[in-house]
Amino acid sequence: MKINLKFYSILSAVISSIGLSLCESECMAQVNNSTVKNFEIEKFVGKWYELARYDHFFERGMTNVTADYTLLDNGKIRVVNRGIKNGKKKEIVGKAKYPDPQKHPGKLAVSFFLWFYSDYYVMYVDKDYKHVIIGSSSDKYLWIMSRTPSVSDAEFDTLLQIVKSRGYDISNLIIDRQ
Numbered sequence: 105m106k107i108n109l110k111f112y113s114i115l116s117a118v119i120s121s122i123g124l125s126l127c128e129s130e131c132m133a134q135v136n137n138s139t140v141k142n143f144e145i146e147k148f149v150g151k152w153y154e155l156a157r158y159d160h161f162f163e164r165g166m167t168n169v170t171a172d173y174t175l176l177d178n179g180k181i182r183v184v185n186r187g188i189k190n191g192k193k194k195e196i197v198g199k200a201k202y203p204d205p206q207k208h209p210g211k212l213a214v215s216f217f218l219w220f221y222s223d224y225y226v227m228y229v230d231k232d233y234k235h236v237i238i239g240s241s242s243d244k245y246l247w248i249m250s251r252t253p254s255v256s257d258a259e260f261d262t263l264l265q266i267v268k269s270r271g272y273d274i275s276n277l278i279i280d281r282q
Contacts, residue, residue: 136271139227140226143229148233151251153249153250153251155255156278156280157277173200180200181202182197183200184196198217222240234251235263
């Protein structure tokens with residue numbers, strides 16, 4: 105009797121695990137996080153203003169968020185994120201790398217702690233590099249950024265429609281009007 109109970113407990117755990125994996129795969133399939141096919145890092149570097157984002161513990165409560173990207177001589181990218189939290193200016197310095205520009209032009213990797221890198225997918229950038237939408241391999245990360253602290257309502261609506269057309273839930277966005 106104990107063997108059967110143990111067997112069924114293990115079987116139940118395996119089936120549950122498979123079911124969760126299928127659900128996660130199905131949920132991920134609903135979001136199009138493909139990256140841009142043409143990307144010029146030299147045009148991308150510089151200052152970006154966050155217009156909207158999904159909530160994350162590392163930015164929770166932040167406003168007036170900006171990201172500065174500087175291309176270094178060694179091919180790495182210096183990343184400086186700034187914002188205001190509880191009335192105080194905050195800053196974190198990180199690094200980014202561009203692992204395979206030929207094969208995956210819109211995929212970068214960003215790190216703010218030791219050698220732990222996270223996906224950084226450039227999913228949309230306009231031809232003038234004035235607006236960008238960033239995601240990752242997970243549907244839990246999303247940023248909409250601009251070269252200017254604010255954009256017209258029409259420009260913002262266009263960016264929201266791009267995000268929505270990719271399957272992201274725009275009701276989850278935190279708007280960071282600068």
